[in-house]
Amino acid sequence: MFTTRNEKAGQFWAGVRAEFPLLIGVFPFGMIYGALALNAGLSKPAAQMMSSIVFAGSSQFIAAQLIHESAPGLVIVLTIAIVNLRHMLYSASLAPHLASLSTRWKTLLAYLLTDEAYAPTIVHYERNGVQPFGHWFLLGAGLALWSTWQASTALGIFLGAAIPDSWSLDFALPLTFIAMVVPVLKGRPYIAAALSAGLVSLAAHALPFKLGLILAALTGIAVGTILEERQAQKGETR
Amino acid sequence: MNIWLVMLLGGLVTFGMRFSLIYLFGRFQVPETMRRALHYVPPAVLSAIIFPELFLSGGVFDVSLTNTRLLAGLVAILTAWFSKNTLITILAGMAALFLLQYWL
Numbered sequence: 206m207f208t209t210r211n212e213k214a215g216q217f218w219a220g221v222r223a224e225f226p227l228l229i230g231v232f233p234f235g236m237i238y239g240a241l242a243l244n245a246g247l248s249k250p251a252a253q254m255m256s257s258i259v260f261a262g263s264s265q266f267i268a269a270q271l272i273h274e275s276a277p278g279l280v281i282v283l284t285i286a287i288v289n290l291r292h293m294l295y296s297a298s299l300a301p302h303l304a305s306l307s308t309r310w311k312t313l314l315a316y317l318l319t320d321e322a323y324a325p326t327i328v329h330y331e332r333n334g335v336q337p338f339g340h341w342f343l344l345g346a347g348l349a350l351w352s353t354w355q356a357s358t359a360l361g362i363f364l365g366a367a368i369p370d371s372w373s374l375d376f377a378l379p380l381t382f383i384a385m386v387v388p389v390l391k392g393r394p395y396i397a398a399a400l401s402a403g404l405v406s407l408a409a410h411a412l413p414f415k416l417g418l419i420l421a422a423l424t425g426i427a428v429g430t431i432l433e434e435r436q437a438q439k440g441e442t443r
Numbered sequence: 444m445n446i447w448l449v450m451l452l453g454g455l456v457t458f459g460m461r462f463s464l465i466y467l468f469g470r471f472q473v474p475e476t477m478r479r480a481l482h483y484v485p486p487a488v489l490s491a492i493i494f495p496e497l498f499l500s501g502g503v504f505d506v507s508l509t510n511t512r513l514l515a516g517l518v519a520i521l522t523a524w525f526s527k528n529t530l531i532t533i534l535a536g537m538a539a540l541f542l543l544q545y546w547l
Contacts, residue, residue: 226533251446258454268453278444278452285453291488292461298484300468308466315462320492327485376512376540377533379496380519384532386489387523395486402487403494407504410495418491425487430480 209338216338220345223325230378231262231321231350232357233368238265239361245273249362256358260351261319263415264288287414294422295323299343302330306340314340317347321378328385394436398429509547515540 235256242252247269255265264285271281295318303311326343333339360367368374390396402425409417497516498504506513519536526532 223529226529229533247446251450254447255450258450259457260454261457264453264457268449272446272449278449281449282452282456286456286460289457289460292457293463294484294488296461296464297468298481300464301473301478301481303465304469311465312462315465316458318461318465324485324489331482331485371544373537373540373544376496376515376537379493379512379516380533380536381529382489382493383516383519383536384523384529386486386493387520387532388527389486389489395483398483399486399490403490406491406494407498410499410502418488421491421494422484422487425490426480426483429483429487430476433479434476 212338213341216336216341217345219329220326220342220347221349223329223342224321224346224349226377226381226384227321227325228349228353230375230381231353233366233372233374234262234378235354235357236361236364236368237366238262238269239358239363240366241266241361242269242358243362245269247272252362253355253358256354257351259285260316260354261285261289261292262354267414284414287416291320291415291419291422292318294419295320295327298327299323299330302335303340303343310340314343314347317343317351319347319350321350322347324382324385328389331389394429394432397432398425401425401428511540511543511547514543 238256239252242255242265243249247255252269255268259265259268267288268281268285271284276284296315299314299318303314306314322343325346329342330339386399390399402421404421405424406417406421409420411417412420493516497513498506498510500510500512508514515536518539519532522535523532
């Protein structure tokens, strides 16, 4: 019993720790969102609640902007859906690791599933394989991000975006993603997947609604999978 | 449409997409190719997020010595490759960015 509790706590705090560097970049982002949402004409409660009801950074920025432009409600909902489409990829990617959980756990973890919770969690899972209490890692990472997002939104609402741009704290986000992706690049299919996705994301960056990101991700996944299959075939004929 | 209703629907759609495959997995037979493809989601998605942050400045493709984020990003990539340590990578990248912004 005691060991079980220790293992859960161990996974949970490992998740919180892995999330930490990302929070440096998320905090100013949340403050900017809070300040921007007020400027866009949302009430304080609405600006704050969007951070827990939608809980997805970039779609909240775009929604606030569309509300400001008095876009029709259906357009705003649809835009949120398209901007967040990439979460289905995360859902698919984590699914094999969470398959044995109860629906209640799956519901909670799905609510907490963001870019920033997904990245450290999948890297942890791929490195360590399926562990009995691995879902506590995602809970730790997800809750750390969730509470930071709520707190930074509140600060942004009441103080404005008080952290100066020149501190470049937002750069901590891509840096953390770099630290996570580079060790994952073990072998040619993975490197090719990363490079092709990166190039397509540059070529398609002008597409609206983060569609460039989705197109790039799908390209990288296809390139990696095809290369791996080819390598396997070559290995067989040899 | 009421703004609270818009947020509620937007939240529901977002949750639905996050929940979809976590919920469905295991209820259906997942093809082997699909299972294999899932391993490429992290490198593909993360690179698709990283590349524009490094190569675009102000929405324009910029490969020059004045693009401090690209240079600092390259420092971070090399650091990550050799150190395999998250914290050291971030510190190296941030330090490089500050120094380059100061010098250039």
